[in-house]
Amino acid sequence: MGGAHSLGHRVLFAPPPWPEGGRLRLSAEESRHAGRALRLGPGDPLTLVDGDGRRGRGVIERWRGSRLEVRLDEAVESEAEPGPATALALPLLRAPARTDWVVEKATELGVRALRLFAPARGVRRAGQASAARRRRWEELARAAMKQSGRCWCPRISLHASLGEALGEPRAGERILAADPRGVGPQEWPRDARAATLLLLVVGPEGGWSPAEEALLREREALGVRLGPHRLRSETAAVALCALAAARAD
Structure with a gap:
């Protein structure tokens, strides 16, 4: 279902801190955006950003009520930007x-x-x-x-x-x-x-x-x-x- 989207457009926000153990839940707002606007669901890969320089790749595992649960497979601790x-x-x-x-x-x-x-x-x-x-x-x-x-x-x-x-x-x-x-x-x-x-x-x-x-x-x-x-x-x-x-x- 999400195959029509490039991974570059499957970017969702998950605020810090990210929990240990590789799983986190998106907010209800981000989950709604993922499901309705991006048409993502269980099994779809995505990119997560935390707004503090961290980026991760993961896979949607399941819906839990109104929120999506994501398995985080890879995360970069801090990503620098060029210049001051x-x-x-x-x-x-x-x-x-x-x-x-x-x-x-x-x-x-x-x-x-x-x-x-x-x-x-x-x-x-x-x-x-x-x-x-x-x-x-x-x-x-x-x-x-x-x-x-x-x-x-x-x-x-x-x-x-x-x-x-x-x-x-x-x-x-x-x-x-x-x-x-x-x-x-x-x-x-x-x-x-x-x-x-x-x-x-x-x-x-x-x-x-x-x-x-x-x-x-x-x-x-x-x-x-x-x-x-x-x-x-x-x-x-x-x-x-x-x-x-x-x-x-």
């Missing part, structure tokens, strides 16, 4: 659907953390993001992880300000901010590839406040120009993520 770990600091956008789109595309492009923050000139506060919206972002990230062949799922966090999203300075950190006055992509800094954390920052729709601009200067953020045209925040975010992914490859 990448985080994206993104202001909360006016339309939730635009943030949804960034979550999906940033995951496909290899981002390991997504830090959503309330800008000084924004129209939303971090606390206004509902629990349902947060769950949707996490679901979108997991789906994009599986679709793109990754086994790392970005951690999504909410912050009250740009400063909170940037956090304390870390050794090996490099901050790159989308800026129409910045350097061109061909001038991508040499030390960016050697960084342990590449923090990508995109400005809000209303522009940075003087205090936010001063903070970026204090943190020695490098402005990167993304072309000759004015971009929406979500477009700039995806363009910056794509540029970082291409440079890391």
Whole structure:
């Protein structure tokens, strides 16, 4: 029944920790997706990812109520990704659907953390993001992880300000901010590839406040120009993520 699907498309999510003994149960949601969307059942092979860098191959053994039980035949403890770990600091956008789109595309492009923050000139506060919206972002990230062949799922966090999203300075950190006055992509800094954390920052729709601009200067953020045209925040975010992914490859 599952023979029409390639194994590459039979990717399901099973959160850590994976139990010893080689057997685990998928969540009711993943089991429903496997049975209805992928048309998988007992005897079908699949790939499992845990969102923390682990990938495994297994076979569906049986249904137990509304959940599938899987025999894990092979697992890779930790799968590295090329280049430095990448985080994206993104202001909360006016339309939730635009943030949804960034979550999906940033995951496909290899981002390991997504830090959503309330800008000084924004129209939303971090606390206004509902629990349902947060769950949707996490679901979108997991789906994009599986679709793109990754086994790392970005951690999504909410912050009250740009400063909170940037956090304390870390050794090996490099901050790159989308800026129409910045350097061109061909001038991508040499030390960016050697960084342990590449923090990508995109400005809000209303522009940075003087205090936010001063903070970026204090943190020695490098402005990167993304072309000759004015971009929406979500477009700039995806363009910056794509540029970082291409440079890391």
